[in-house]
Amino acid sequence: xxxxxxxxxxxxxxxxxxxxxxxxxxxxxxxxxxxxxxxxxxxxxxxxxxxxxxxxxxxxxxxxxxxxxxxxxxxxxxxxxxxxxxxxxxxxxxxxxxxxxxxxxxxxxxxxxxxxxxxxxxxxxxxxxxxxxx
Amino acid sequence: xxxxxxxxxxxxxxxxxxxxxxxxxxxxxxxxxxxxxxxxxxxxxxxxxxxxxxxxxxxxxxxxxxxxxxxxxxxxxxxxxxxxxxxxxxxxxxxxxxxxxxxxxxxxxxxxxxxxxxxxxxxxxxxxxxxxxx
Numbered sequence: 122x123x124x125x126x127x128x129x130x131x132x133x134x135x136x137x138x139x140x141x142x143x144x145x146x147x148x149x150x151x152x153x154x155x156x157x158x159x160x161x162x163x164x165x166x167x168x169x170x171x172x173x174x175x176x177x178x179x180x181x182x183x184x185x186x187x188x189x190x191x192x193x194x195x196x197x198x199x200x201x202x203x204x205x206x207x208x209x210x211x212x213x214x215x216x217x218x219x220x221x222x223x224x225x226x227x228x229x230x231x232x233x234x235x236x237x238x239x240x241x242x243x244x245x246x247x248x249x250x251x252x253x254x255x
Numbered sequence: 256x257x258x259x260x261x262x263x264x265x266x267x268x269x270x271x272x273x274x275x276x277x278x279x280x281x282x283x284x285x286x287x288x289x290x291x292x293x294x295x296x297x298x299x300x301x302x303x304x305x306x307x308x309x310x311x312x313x314x315x316x317x318x319x320x321x322x323x324x325x326x327x328x329x330x331x332x333x334x335x336x337x338x339x340x341x342x343x344x345x346x347x348x349x350x351x352x353x354x355x356x357x358x359x360x361x362x363x364x365x366x367x368x369x370x371x372x373x374x375x376x377x378x379x380x381x382x383x384x385x386x387x388x389x
Contacts, residue, residue: 122281122282122283123281123282123283123303124303124304125303125304125305125306126260126263126303126305126306126308129260129263129332129335131380131382132380133380134380139379139380142354142378142379142380145352146348146349146352146353146354147256147257147337147349147384148256148257148348149256149257169257169258169259169260169337170258170259171259171260171305171306172259172260172305172306174260174335176380193381195376195377195380195381196380196381196382197332197380197381197382198263198331198332198335198381198382201263201308201332203281203283203303214280214282215280215281218279218280219280220276220280242329243329244276245273245276246265246266246267246268246273246276246310246329246330246331247327247329247330247331247332248265248330248331248332250281
């Protein structure tokens with residue numbers, strides 16, 4: 122079912138400082154910040170050639186990463202995203218297998234404009250997994 | 256400096272259970288467990304086509320992931336690894352830039368038999384970064 126690792130997302134308390142470290146210290150290909158108010162984050166993409174690292178900073182009151190940063194004030198790895206060819210088929214198979222899809226169980230439109238869902242981290246060794254249809 | 260994302264490592268309390276979930280629930284390409292006693296872990300590689308996920312279970316008394324699992328008993332994302340062309344040059348540039356290389360600051364032979372080093376997570380937003388020379 123799962124294909125490529127689309128990205129790994131890292132929640133950071135200060136996006137410009139984090140982006141500067143990846144650019145200047147690690148010499149990475151770091152993009153410009155993009156505010157995604159409908160997703161409650163400002164994001165910077167880092168292109169590693171084979172996949173992406175996404176640095177996420179909370180945006181607005183109801184940011185989905187606010188609670189994570191309250192628990193981890195220095196930031197940390199937040200989720201990993203795998204590509205799937207058919208997100209409805211993936212959701213059905215996972216639910217039938219006993220895994221929990223977060224929210225109402227239905228795919229939403231993700232930060233890349235594609236259908237996504239998130240799986241309960243308790244079902245996958247403390248790791249929040251996003252699936253994105255590509 | 257950094258190139259491809261070589262892998263993301265996830266520490267898990269039960270490697271066979273974790274591997275079975277990735278294989279059976281997520282339909283991933285999951286390899287056989289490999290014991291690496293000199294690195295204190297047993298590892299299962301998951302090939303995502305563009306990169307790898309490595310599931311790590313502690314092996315032996317002095318496992319480098321034992322403390323992490325004591326703090327995170329369900330498991331969790333442990334580190335990410337980027338490829339660099341020259342690890343000594345990377346270590347020198349990072350140290351000069353103010354980032355801390357863990358241990359004595361010198362590259363070691365990593366789990367893939369190649370020179371690696373780890374950067375202090377406090378310098379990179381709570382994320383443990385491994386650099387591997389390829």
